[in-house]
Amino acid sequence: MTKLFDKLYIKLLILVSIILTFLLRIDFHSNLFDFLFWDSLVIYCGPLYYSTGENPYSLLNECSSRVGIFKYVYLPFFLELFSSFIKISIESFFIIWVIIIFLSIIITANLLNKIFQIKNYLFTFLIMLFSLSGIPFYGFLSGNISIILYMLAAYSIYLTMSEDKKKTLLGIFIIFLISLFKIHLLILFIIPMTYISLSYFKYIITLSTFVPLFVLYNGLAYPVLFKSFLLNLGILPFAGDMGVGLMKFSNFINSRILGLSDSYHTGTHNWKVIYEGQFNLFYDYILSLLFIIIYLFSALKIRKSSFSILPDEDKRIKISLAIIIATLCMPRLKQYDLLLTGISCLYLINSKILQDLAIEKFKKMNRKILIIFLNLMVLGFFSIKGDNYFIYPICLIIITIFLVLFFSLKKKNA
Numbered sequence: 001m002t003k004l005f006d007k008l009y010i011k012l013l014i015l016v017s018i019i020l021t022f023l024l025r026i027d028f029h030s031n032l033f034d035f036l037f038w039d040s041l042v043i044y045c046g047p048l049y050y051s052t053g054e055n056p057y058s059l060l061n062e063c064s065s066r067v068g069i070f071k072y073v074y075l076p077f078f079l080e081l082f083s084s085f086i087k088i089s090i091e092s093f094f095i096i097w098v099i100i101i102f103l104s105i106i107i108t109a110n111l112l113n114k115i116f117q118i119k120n121y122l123f124t125f126l127i128m129l130f131s132l133s134g135i136p137f138y139g140f141l142s143g144n145i146s147i148i149l150y151m152l153a154a155y156s157i158y159l160t161m162s163e164d165k166k167k168t169l170l171g172i173f174i175i176f177l178i179s180l181f182k183i184h185l186l187i188l189f190i191i192p193m194t195y196i197s198l199s200y201f202k203y204i205i206t207l208s209t210f211v212p213l214f215v216l217y218n219g220l221a222y223p224v225l226f227k228s229f230l231l232n233l234g235i236l237p238f239a240g241d242m243g244v245g246l247m248k249f250s251n252f253i254n255s256r257i258l259g260l261s262d263s264y265h266t267g268t269h270n271w272k273v274i275y276e277g278q279f280n281l282f283y284d285y286i287l288s289l290l291f292i293i294i295y296l297f298s299a300l301k302i303r304k305s306s307f308s309i310l311p312d313e314d315k316r317i318k319i320s321l322a323i324i325i326a327t328l329c330m331p332r333l334k335q336y337d338l339l340l341t342g343i344s345c346l347y348l349i350n351s352k353i354l355q356d357l358a359i360e361k362f363k364k365m366n367r368k369i370l371i372i373f374l375n376l377m378v379l380g381f382f383s384i385k386g387d388n389y390f391i392y393p394i395c396l397i398i399i400t401i402f403l404v405l406f407f408s409l410k411k412k413n414a
Helices: 008-025 042-051 077-087 090-115 121-130 132-142 146-160 165-181 183-193 198-221 223-234 246-258 282-304 311-329 341-349 352-361 364-379 391-413
Strands: none
Touching: 008 121, 008 132, 008 364, 042 077, 042 090, 077 198, 090 121, 090 146, 121 132, 121 341, 132 146, 132 341, 132 391, 146 165, 146 183, 165 183, 165 198, 183 198, 183 282, 183 311, 198 223, 246 282, 246 391, 282 311, 282 391, 311 341, 311 391, 341 364, 341 391, 352 364, 352 391, 364 391
C-alpha cells in the first residue's frame, strides 16, 4: 500500500476526483457561507425550540435559514443534553462546531493512516474525502454530527486492534456510546467482532441490550416528544431522504423488480411534507433483514478465516472487509457514513492477498484489468448527487469479488 500512491493512474484518478468534486458539488454562484455546513445548526435549533416550549421536531426554519427545511431527528434525551448549547449565541456555536468538524476530519484521517499502516497521511486524507465520487467530502461539508461519531468509531477500531484488554474494552464502549445517539451505528460492532477474542463478545451483547432499553426510556420519559421523533423518522421515505443504504436498496428490488412496494421518493429532500402513512415498509424490512443475515454470515466466515500469515495484516484485511459489510448494513446510508469506507475499499483492492487471488484465477493482463477496474470504481467520479446511488452496488461488487475469489480458491486448494 505504501507504493500505491506512486502509481500514475492512481494520482490522476485522485486529481480528477478532487477537481470534479469542487466543480460539481460546490455552488460557487451562491453564498458559500450559507451553503456550507448546513446540518450544523440542527443540534442547536432543536434544543432551542425545546427550551422555549415550541415543538423541536417541527421545521426549524424560524431558527436559522441554514436549517430552513430540516427537522430534528434525534432522541428527546439529547434535547435536554444539548440545551446547554443555547447559552451561547448561534454565531458562536456555529464557529465552535465548524472547528470541531475540521479537527474530527483531521483526526479521523490520522487514525485511518495508523489502522491501515499506509504511512502517507496526505494519501489517506485525500482518499478519505475524495473517493467514491467525492461523496465523503460532500458529507464533510454538511457539518453533520456523524463526522464526530465516525472519528470516535475510527478511534474505537484503533483501540480494539490492541492486545491490551482495557483499550479493547474502551473501544467497545465507544461504539456503544455513539450508537446511543444514532441507533443504527450498533452495526459497527461487526467490525471488532471479526478479529477480537470471543471473550469480549459478552460485553458487546450486554452493551447492545442497553441501546433498545435507552430508546424505551425515551419513549416512557418523553411520550409526546418520542411520538414526534417517530413521525420524523417515518417521514423519510416521503421527504426523499432515505439515502442510498440497505432500505433504499431493498426498496429498489421490491418496487422495481418484484413489484411488492411503492418506490421511495428520491432526492426531493422536502421535509415540509405531511406524514400520510401510505408506504408499506413490511416487505422492505423483510428483505433488509435477509440481507443483514447474509452479511452477518459473511462476517462470521471472515472471522474464522486467515488472510495472512502476518497477524497484523490479517487483522487489517478483516477490518477493511468488516467496514464494507457495516456500510452495506446501514439502513440509511448518507454522505457522512462513508468516511471510513473509501480507504477500506482501496486497501482491500490493492492488498497482497487480492493480488495473489487474482493471479491464481486470471491471466496477468486480466488481473491488471480487474485491479484497475476496482480502483476506478472507488476513485472514479460517477454522480454529482449528494447521495450517490452507485455507492451501494460498488461496495457490494468489491466485497463479493473478494470473498468469491478467496473462498472458491480456498476450497479448491483444500
